[in-house]
Amino acid sequence: MSSPLTRFKAAVADATSNEARRDFIYKALGGYYVSRDKNKNNFRDWQKARECAAQTKYESLNNLAEELEIFSKKIEGRGGHVFFASTPSEAREYILKVARDNGVKKIIKSKCMTSEEIHLNDALEAAGTEVVESDLGEFIQQLRKEPPFHFVFPCMHVKRDEINTLFQENIHSRDTNNPAELTMIAREYLRQKYIDADMGITGANFIVARDGMISVTENEGNSRLSAAMPKIHLVLVGIEKVVPRLEDLALFLPMLATAGAGQPLTGYNTQYAGPRTAENPDGPEQFHVVLLDNNRTQLLADAEHRDALHCMRCGACLNVCPVFKNIGGLSYGTTYQGPIGSLITPHLRGTKNWQHLSYSSSLCGACTQACPVKIDIHDHLLENRRNAATLAPSILWKMIFFGFNFIFAHPKLYALTFKIAKKINPLTKLAGKVPGTLLYGWTGTRKLPEPPKSSFRERFAEHKKQDLSVR
Amino acid sequence: MACVKILERLGHKVVFPERQTCCGQPPHNTGYWKEARKSALRALDIFEDAEVIVGPSGSCIAMMKDGYGDLFKGTEHETRAKALAAKTFEFTQFLVNKLGVTDLGAAFPHKVTFHDGCHGLRMLKAKHESRALLAKVKGLELVEMSEAESCCGFGGTFSVKFPKISTAMVEKKVASILETGAEYVTSLDASCLMNIGGYAAREGLPFKTIHIAEILASQEA
């Protein structure tokens, strides 16, 4: 199989040449900026709110082990089950076992990026279980046999007409490209799936540790149905999603909605705390929480980049990222796309195979500016580059920078280089016509600047001379 | 030379240390920090004695003000780097925030749009200074482009490592510029302008690039 870098480059070539799709993404996000900025005004002070959120996440991560301990005691005290999974395979096995032990044949799922991370659907289907995604975007992506394009808006790249065709072909619906009707079609189809499901799987946006709850944010109500109708509710969530107190949600819920979707508050925010009991007959018969590590503790041990675990997957950094908007989410080949994905994937899946993501950024910093929990995303991308260059330096770049330092350490040589560069300019232009070279990376689409008639140092020296003669 | 002229007109003595070359941003930006420290250390030595250091480049100044802090963190040069950062200024910020000047008596009778380069904007928080200066230029009509704060796609070595992404970004930038109908696009950064201009020249687009200092140094014909 080709390397992630090769696949990335091919996907990028494909995506960037699709101008219509790029325009579509730009347009789709146009309204978001306006509503995000408007809703930021609901906060007395957005910058203070960010600081407060970052501080809260910092605290939770500093006490992560204790917080998770408290959380799991609370859940277990109410008759729920908590499973700590170090690896994706441990998580999958646990979930498969729960399914097997309870004779589960059909599963309804609501949006859960962590399940994408462990390729849960594939494992469940391989075991003969039917899995249906209930979030409209995820449902569309499931029918398209494609991973999410954006971890908050999974099918933002798909046009109405395409959904119409997709539904007609897969669920035999009538011909329409009216969004309301398309939504109704999916809704009708999914209703029966909730009723038939033996188990519901959801993710969680927050683990409210000290109250022993998980909190789920959604707009469609599908998550509530997935959790409420089947006999078993299983939650799969990354260990970093902790906030200590229920009160913290008063900040995080509106912040998540505003930063990620430009909404004042998301349609539904629901907290789940365990299975039904004799005193409290609401809720599922069984309640399971699978807490996934999958190298998050390794990132926790990295003092420089630990704040990457603050992430609440709001998607704001993707929405503002010019790289994301031009190459689209599928090009990354990762579970988490965009700036945060480029930052954490080398940590979670290895620098060697994923360092190119840290380099495929202009480091413009729009992500850092947008991030509600103040993750220093673009600086971390640069530090990822440093780590990569230290781990396995490229001979070519080493040579380039050796020459660079040599010339720049000798100003006379530097001045001479300028003169030579001017002389050989036609040659450089010719060399720029050779595809595949670094230079062609520039000249393939851009002209090289014409060298000025004289260098700044020459002109400055001349200027000083004249100055003196006047005096 | 535009900067020199302006500063001298304002009565400052401008010194250009012949030995200066590069601040070390290219290797820093590519992850080769050891190599970057070499260049950066030279800059520390050369500029140490200056009263203030002014540069007409958001990007290089951001490197010296912001990047050096990380680059020299925990080394013996950390304090020197901090001292240098404190007296280094981007050209427009120096004029407006330090000298308190906005009217330079410049004239530039053209329709102009402004590109907010990322380093100047996000690392140095430079935004209002350029607008204040341009507002005082006689005959100049400033038309803001949509997404003025969006990156032009240059990103140093990124532009040659991932030319497809970089080009896609400059295409979007250029579309915003064209929408304004401006004759000139200006910026604090020559590197952004080289990128935008390089693309525009190749495509034969009807606008020119010009550094803000050159506009500010322009006088009535």
Ligand code: SF4
């Ligand atoms: S990194 Fe920040 S902006 Fe990006 S998804 Fe996470 S919380 Fe949101």
